[in-house]
Amino acid sequence: MPIYRAEDLQMFAQEVFISIGVSEPYAKIAADALVRANLEGVDSHGISRICIYAKRMMETKTINATPNVKVEKKGTSVLLVDGDNGLGQITSFIAIQEGIKLAKETGVAAVGVRNSNHFGAASYYCQLACTEQVASMVFTNSPPGIPPWGGIKPFFGTNPIAFGFPASNEKPIIIDMSTSVVARGKIILAAKQGDSIPKGWAIDEQGFDTEDPCKALQGAVLPMGGAKGFALALAVEIFAGVISGAVYGPHVRSIYEEIEEKANVGHFFVLFDIEKFMPINHFQQIMTAFLEEMKNVPKQPNVTDILFPGERRYSEWQKRTKEGIFLSKAVDNELQSLAERVGVAFPQALAADSSKFKTINLNMSIKKAACEKPFEEV
Known part of the structure; x- marks a missing residue:
C-alpha cells in the first residue's frame, strides 16, 4: 500500500x-x-x-461548487443555515463557527442546517468546538440504511451522533458513533475484499440474519442495541431532518445514486460555552481528576489501559x-x-x-464472498 x-x-x-x-x-x-x-x-x-x-x-452538478451559504438568526440562541447544496464540510464549518460565536455570547447555541451534503466525520466539528473550549453535540442524517425496529426495509440513515468535550491536555474527549451496530462502510469493505461479516450486523432482504456482506447490502444494517439504537436513529432524524428543515428518512438521497436530485442532507449542532457554567481552568482540573480516576478502575485480564473516547x-x-x-x-x-x-x-x-x-475500524473474519454488483459507501 x-x-x-x-x-x-x-x-x-x-x-x-x-x-x-x-x-x-x-x-x-x-x-x-x-x-x-x-x-x-x-x-x-x-x-x-x-x-x-x-x-x-x-x-451531475448535484453538489454546488460555489454555494452561497446563508446563516439566519432565528432567536437569541438559534441559527438556521441553508447550505445552498454545497459540500457538507463547507456548510458545516460555517455553521459550527457561527454557532461557537453565538454560544460565546449566550452560553448555548442550537444550529440547524439544511440543503447540505455528506459532511464527513462528525468528530471533526466536535474538535473545532473543543479548540474554542466549547462542548458540542453533533447530529446528521444520511441515506437509508437502518430499518425501523421490527422492519426489514431501510428507512433511517446510520445517523451518527457525536459529542465533544475539551480536556486539560491536547486530547479532547470525542464520542463519534453511528446508530447502527456497525458502520455500513465496513460491510462495503467486506464485500469488496470478499470477506464475511459477523452475525448480528445485518439482515438480508427477507429479514434473516446474514454473514454475507452482499446480501447485507441488499438488505439492511441493524441498529445498535436493538430497539434502543432504533430510537436514537429516530431522534437524530428529527433533529437533523425535521427540525432543520431538510428531508428525512428515505427521502435523503445518496451521493452515489445515479440521479439528478440533490441530497438535501440535514445537520444539527448544539454548542455549550463551558466558561458560562464554570471557569475553564476549574473545568479542566475536574476533567483531569475524573479521567485519572476512571483510568485507575481495576482492569479486566489482558487490558493494559482504559481509554476514553477519542x-x-x-x-x-x-x-x-x-x-x-x-x-x-x-x-x-x-x-x-x-x-x-x-x-x-x-x-x-x-x-x-x-x-x-491499520485502520482502527476494521475487524472482520475471512470468508470469501462476491457481489454481483458493486456497492458504494453512503
Missing part, C-alpha cells in the same frame, strides 16, 4: 477542489476535514471521498502525522485518475513499510 505525507494529500485535495471551481478558502476547509479523517484512521471518511464529490460537482483517534493522528497515511491500491488508482482528469499533480508516495498501518 502506498504511503503519503498528510500535508501532500491535503494540498492535492485542495488543488482538486480549486480546479473544480471551489474557492480557495472553502477548498482548504474541505481538504482539511477529509485528511483529518485519514490521520485518525477513519479512512472511510477520508480523501477517498473526493472522487465522488468531484463527480457530483463536475458531471484517545485512540488522537494516538493514530500522532502516528500518521509522523509516519504518513497509507492508501489502498484501489483508492490510490482512483485518486491518480482524478488527478489526470482535472490536471492536478498527484503527490509522490513515500518508501515505507505499510504493514504497521
